[in-house]
Amino acid sequence: MNRATVFALGLALAANSEITFAHDPLTHFDLSREAAQKSVLGQANTLADLGFSKAVDDETQKFPSTPGDQSNQFLPGCLHGKDLNILQLIACGSQFEDVPGTRSFNHFFDPTRGIPLTTIVGKPGTVLGLPNLKSPDWTLQDPSSEDAGSAQEFSYKNARDYFYDALTAPQQSGRDANWGKVFQSIGQIIHHPQDMAQPQHVRNDAHCDSPLCALANVITLGTLGIYNPSRYEKHTSIGLTFSGGPVRQVIQQLASTADGNSVYPGPNNANISVFNTPRKFFVGAGKGIAEYTNANFVSQGTNFTFNNGVAGTHPSYSQPVPGEANPVRANSTRLFPNGAPAGVQAACNFDLANCYLTFYSTSGTDPLTGLPFTNDRASTLSIFDQDLQAKVLQTDPSTGQQYSTERIFALNRFNFDAANQFLIPRAVSYSAGLINYFFRGKIDFVVDPTNASQLLVMNLGTEPMKGKFRLFYDDQSGSRREVPDAGGTPILWDTEVILASARSAGVLSAGGQMTVPAFPAPQAPAPKKPGEYMLVFEHAVQRRALSGGPRCAEPHRHLQNRSVGPAGAERVRRERAVPFDAAFLGIVRAERHRPAATGR
Structure with a gap:
């Protein structure tokens, strides 16, 4: 087969949005929707801590999905380039991950051999000039991943960058666009632990039912080895259970039995040290979802x-x-x-x-x-x-x-139904756990009770922080600006400077606190809501973001000619940034504080 034929075949496959290698899109929608609701995002205080005033499914709180290829396999309403609520962005994002269909070359990972989708000729995607990475490499793009290049815009790494921009972009429109990307990316990310709960995806069992895959097998004389319709996925999407009921209804019922905290943080926070990087949700000490499925379930091939x-x-x-x-x-x-x-x-x-x-x-x-x-x-x-x-x-x-x-x-429908009893709740629990991990961590930002001219930045999470804290506020036009210090310079609190002589030099340890000076309330331009601030942390190596603390509903108005700390507001919004595998979100329960003031 000459290179021109291979290239043409690769283009044809890339242009075909109906190739199906993974769970049916409806299944991904149902699992992701359930996972989001069972995660910390389904808790009443979490979105408020992020600065949102409505629940995940509120139709009056929407953000745009990204432009992209449409598919008739998407649930009605799951459209690219459309404003969706947070729950829709996550659930629809899990469907978007399969389109174009060649993204699915990157949805396989055999943990026993450490390989992506591989056939006799090697990686079929690579043969066709397309990305063909291990599932965790593709969806995480962490430091140990093979680089996906420009083909991947919705990885864990991308989501963290979008989060930072959602917190710091000057204009509201830019922040909204990035919030849309954050939640859509989360949906596309959790698509992968769901695929790891499908045995074919973790036992290198290629399957595709598209006519183009059949054509690819013919052109390559069968060596490409990707045309192999999955009876499991067909059964899961349109089949009947052994008792005669519709499978989708049964899958929804099984998904509803999942525990959103059983994986992360685990009972009594037992799994915080187990799943201490995103990759360990896939593979790590036998507890990753890919390892569980690979070791306990057979596949068609x-x-x-x-x-x-x-x-x-x-x-x-x-x-x-x-x-x-x-x-x-x-x-x-x-x-x-x-x-x-x-x-x-x-x-x-x-x-x-x-x-x-x-x-x-x-x-x-x-x-x-x-x-x-x-x-x-x-x-x-x-x-x-x-x-x-x-x-x-x-x-x-x-x-x-x-x-x-x-x-x-x-394997028949009796086997598939039996496997689903284990794998569907597990897929939801790992998806919810990964969301919980993404939005983990706790910080606080309070007046020093022993000295009102000082503030305490507190790390209430389980991981150390090393880097720079910056402070923002929104002016009356809605533009987001950095808060200046008394000399007019944007506030910058660097752990490597302030904590240079600490036991862990330059590091704000887990459970530790850092003393910083109070600051004057910004005057020009005037704040939209006096007393409302956002603290963002930039890691010393990588720019990443974390957020926490609700918006103030009735902010305290500070007296003129006063220098105030952030606790001068009745409620303070607090947000931060961290490196790839450190705590990503600091959720803070805001408390009412009396205004702290010092003379100029």
């Missing part, structure tokens, strides 16, 4: 084998190990309460009483809770080869390795 009368693992994966076999007659009303489908009847030669579906179980220990669990329907011996006893050679599509099996294992 990496199923069990059966040789010499014994079920075994797939040759590329040592886990999960098949457990007990459980034969169930095909005429069982437990399986088919409304009667066996025609295809099953034909496969059983219309003798359902002597035809069995043999389910195999798997067992393990939940890495989060430490409790044992059993999946009674992890996989099924195919009813289509019950009389087959000769060895069959199969080929691993990612390595070309051949292996034998005397019986074929298959």
